[in-house]
Amino acid sequence: MVYVIACGDEGVQMNEGTRLAFVGAGFRLEGFSEVVPILKKIFGDDLRIVASEECDWIRQQLALSNWEQTNASAQQHVEALADQEKLLYAGYFPFSDPKQLKHEVKGHMVRPHKVHIANKICFTVGGGEQKYNLGHFVISADWVAKAPEKLVKQVLQTQVNFYSKLVGDQPLPCVVEETGELGEKKAEANKKTLQKLGFLP
Template structure:
């Protein structure tokens, strides 16, 4: 039906999510923002810089990034002895990583009620202190985490179809091995989240790119 000339109806604007890079720890919950998960929020993860460039191209040039409490990757990489050291170092290093990669550092996710951070991000830590209960690894394929699940470690694979196979292996496989060790299990089942703003076709391409490096 044609609208009258004086109608106040305007086309619906598509509002895209504000994407935020976090650790893939199962305790990280983002209440406002769309989560893109990388172990340690990308700290000392080989290939992360190249992935950020791809994410800015396919999702948003203004990506956010947050640090979070009790990060096992940071603890291992920096050979730290207690969580107080880990928490302080993660904030410092993720803030510096944001500067290096041209990301917006939103702040720090604690074990409290959801906290409003900078750049329209809100979240907190929800797993028990010093305990990991995830029993699966979830790969996001269509534009970040759509539904939070405390039983899932998260890995963003929203970018892999745009990357060389060598980069996919370099970034994805160390994360998988780290979470297997963290869970103290010989293996962790994989699940795939295909929903999101990138659409089904892109998600299918990302899933195929993962299969090409043995993730299926």
């Protein structure tokens, strides 16, 4: 199984590889560097990472004025992040037909340009995204039972807040996807952590 760290933007569609979603593919996400070793323990050392077109998080973090700058910066910064965290940089998902990238990763952007249509946040707890849904921003919580609660709260809350602001500054309903390679027991432990920290009812 090929696991790929990618943005949780609802437009990111992975045709080959399983998405572990972190806003901006983890770029400048506080706590991400502490999460990577946990992900490697769970999913193996050969984790991939991919950049994607029209990344609002990267645009905001770098205070960029247009998408051309953002798209160029996303590739550059995510590749640098891959080097820093010893991840395999696969390339860049554009708005186009599915694109075959390096390291057995294939995908593209499928939402409308410059528009967000997601109306929920989906936490994956069983081993990354299993079923693509254009209505979901995705956040990987496949690691949370193995991490300190303070780190979990920080990393997840930042993402929840960002996606909520992106679509109108109102809390988005949160759902959970429990299937995946990790199996029922581990998925349940991750889900319980989310419930304990108030991310799920």
